Amino acid sequence: MTSPSSSISNFEARRFFLTLGAAIGLFLGVAVAISYYLGFKQGMANYGFQVLLDYQKNKIRQAQRVDIVFLGDSSLGNAIDAAHFTRLSGRDTLNLALTGSFGYAGSLNLLRQVLARHEPKVVVLLHTVDMMSRKLSYLGYFQTTDFFFNPFRFPPEEVTRFFLNSQTITKVIQRLWERATAKEGVASGEDYLYNDYIVQKGGTDAASFFRKHADHPLTPAQINPEKILFLQEIPRLCREAGIACIYVHGPTTRVRCDNSADFLQAATAMIRQLGLTVLEEPACMPMQDLGDSDDHVSPSKKQAYTEYYYGRLRAFLMANGGVSP
């Protein structure tokens, strides 16, 4: 197979290949550093979400006492005012809402961090109504874990996507460029957060949300059975810690409540099978209560919905020490 005109001997080829290997190692190391460390751990690729994640983690660290913990996504963040819930229940309440992109994995990892520092009495999982239809969030898991994770437990492509990701690297480079040219997106958390959660973008398009939900009802076929992968760990943690956990569907439009009942029933049944108590009926919002998204309560209605959920959870809280006598 050796060509008589070959430009390389076997010895030179070995040297070439070893140089190639070393250079690949070096470049990969840099790429992983940019993608994983700068992109995710330092939050440069997802600055806004990192601000929120750090904010919630700080709450866990700084809380003196935690009786009731709310975990979930933006539908929770916009619906529950923790301070008001504390007043209503007489129990110290934390709202640790992340966003939908973190999925159940984000709630799971934050619960682990809460249990490492505190002894809550009640945990309330409040996720958006269609969460069971969404894709599994491995990235959400990797981003929120404070613990060492076994990479062999997860699909290799998901693990590599976390450590080596072209979109992340591109965003990091963009962010570095913005810093270098003194253009900054969100300079600090001050502009990003308001009233214990992400500030809502101004305005609402409630009519179009209603139309969208009318045109696209949720069906049981849309349930993603893989979603239980992280969710099933939560009732197990609750049992081990001896705390009461309950799952609540987040608020949604009245239209969705009406036309997606089968989906809700099927999702509830699946969640119940994991050992969680479930409050099946979501809060069905009229148009005037909607915020900047189809599952976000308007900021002006946040206290009212806090009271609504307190009312619905009261019996459960009383049975489990979540209400001050």
Next chain:
Amino acid sequence: MLFNSFTFIMFFLPVTWIVYQFCSRFIGSRIALYFLTAASLVFYSYWEPRYLLLILMSIGVNFAIGTVLVRLEGNKQKLFLAAGICLNIIPLIYYKYTNFLVENINIFLEAPIDPGKIILPIGLSFFTFQQLSFLVDACRRKAIALDFMHYALFVTFFPQLIAGPIVHHQEVMPQFAARADRGDTWRHLAIGSVIFIIGLFKKVVIADTIALRSTPIFAAVATGYQPGFFDAWGAAFCYAFQIYFDFSGYSDMAVGLGWMFGIKLPINFASPYKANSIIDFWRRWHITLSRFLRDYLYIPLGGSRCSPARHHLNLMLTMILGGLWHGAGWTFLLWGLLHGLFLSLNQGWQRLFPPSRSSARRVLGRIVTLLSVVLAWVPFRADSLQSVLAFYRAMIGLEGLSLPTFLAPLLAGNAAWFANLGIVAQGTGLIHKNTLYIEIPLLLTVCWALPNTFEWLRRESPGLPTGGYPATQIDPLGPGWTCRFDWSTAVFMALLFTVCLVKLNDISEFIYFQF
């Protein structure tokens, strides 16, 4: 398992190579070949284990028939050959064409036949054709001494198993039989790695990126969107480059992988967009398929040694079947028909105006060839004949011509007159302006100006040439830019490889994977 996946690059390939080398050095070359065959079968079954039985049966039956064929003569031999061909073609027809046939029967006869869900086993088209050539050559006594292990590896060798090249048994079986030259292990690895990395880069970085430009437009047309002139040509050109770099990349990776195991595979792709005629194009694009069609279909039909009418019919038939080989659909048939027509026209043109060395003619020929090929890619990619029609109407200007908005001042003086002709300046549609002004010209420059992988590495004679295909016969000492295996090339290749690994997390597939 795809070549452009972490599982393949980080696990399967290094493990297979290390174990193969260990077996070669310390146990024996025959055991190494057994291992390589087993690894290739693992590679194949990774996608769908149940089709492992299909390929094993195919190997066993074809080898048995081939062994019988070399001993027979006359009508008995023809009978056995016919049986062998049927045993290969029937599964191919069943898996690949049943849905298409039934769908059309249902339309014409309004009959509700449901064939159920039939999944095409990957690589079926390739290993079927490979074995058909073996059977025919066994009849012609061209098949060499039959060794089952070498035959099994010839069919299953993983670098070429799922998407070619369609290897001729005479090309690889002697290589399997020869004792491996251990003194060249690092050389094989280094050269193979370079070729593989180049192929991976073409596929993951270029093809998958340009696909993002064409796919939305084809998808929009499939839902009824009528593209404009620039949309249609832009999407067609983007797809032309997507399939070019996809297939070129895959072909390079296959050859590179072969090198890593000390096996030289045939050149399957030789800068086809540099072709000066359609005839030349088909001596550069999917060379091993073209060779198969020439040797086992076109020539047995009579080739060009018959009346002109029959000659053109042979061309059309060969290309139509070639189109259908690519996919079961009217659009693939149309693609084959178009290329058959182009070839016929080209043959006729060359009879009237024999090829010359004139630069102007060569440049014109290259442009006309490229435009013809791009036009033909439309049915290859489109989902239906209706979409093809929508594209063609736009490409010839029947849907008007909407120029970029910055040209509006040029039309301002006679806007109404231009509007009557269908010419306005309201933007170029869905296609991004960067694609039109930067990406397409840049990729065209790459295709036309740069040497291909085999030319760049010519001193190593990296691929097997094919007789009658001049673009594959590359002079190792010819002029031009060649690869130097020094530290700068190593660092550059490392950079390309890292970029590829980072991009691997984006979703992609090989176009030729589905054949």
